[in-house]
């Protein structure tokens with residue numbers, strides 16, 4: 089079973105690693121493999137002859153909590169090209185969710201330094217809505233419930249808002265149903281999920297599937313999936329693994345910065361020995 093839109097180009101391991109992951113999936117181009125690279129030093133990769141196109145470049149990003157002014161991100165560097173999958177791994181509280189939320193423009197955080205370039209544009213200058221229209225998608229670790237709003241109405245509104253911004257005609261309820269129904273199969277959800285209120289009474293795993301349904305409906309050029317593996321049972325995890333169908337290389341993030349970059353072998357070390365093995369603490 090496929091999980092995402094046919095343009096997805098990623099694979100993740102089918103093992104059920106206990107590590108929690110934030111996945112950044114870029115899938116404008118369909119590629120049979122995923123290349124992973126996370127830069128610890130600030131280094132930019134220019135596009136040249138046949139090389140994958142640069143999608144996101146984060147350089148020395150620092151951020152604080154808006155209310156308390158507490159520093160959270162302390163110089164994060166990350167480069168993502170089209171067709172790549174990145175896994176950001178780190179201890180609880182090291183700043184992974186914050187990094188994701190900062191990228192989509194969450195108001196709880198203030199940027200204090202560094203830069204983020206997305207498709208050649210200054211991402212930090214864009215409103216959150218503009219980021220979404222430009223193809224940035226984030227699934228939340230704890231998706232919110234929206235009582236009184238049915239899933240299908242919510243998805244239809246979000247989809248039409250995106251189409252309006254893109255200058256495309258909106259889809260009415262019947263047309264939209266025709267568009268969304270096949271996507272339910274992709275995430276192995278039943279039709280009645282469309283009529284239930286957004287995430288209300290959903291199990292943890294159902295909420296995660298619903299996030300992926302939103303991604304399938306809205307599409308994205310860069311999808312940030314925050315702990316997409318948590319709360320999923322073995323079957324659901326297998327569905328996700330099958331659908332994403334790519335190779336994942338983790339990088340390790342700690343105390344607001346990326347401390348180690350590498351391939352899948354780092355994940356194996358982490359699984360056996362814990363974060364101590366790579367952080368030296």
Ligand SMILES: Nc1ncnc2c1ncn2[C@@H]1O[C@H](COP(=O)(O)OP(=O)(O)OP(=O)(O)O)[C@@H](O)[C@H]1O
Pocket residue numbers: 108153160178179180181182183184185186187196
């Ligand atoms: N809006 C906020 N107000 C207060 N503290 C915050 C806020 N956002 C993040 N923090 C704090 O910043 C730190 C990093 O949080 P974050 O959720 O990014 O960590 P994480 O690496 O995603 O952790 P986990 O693996 O447990 O999900 C934590 O100590 C958290 O309590």
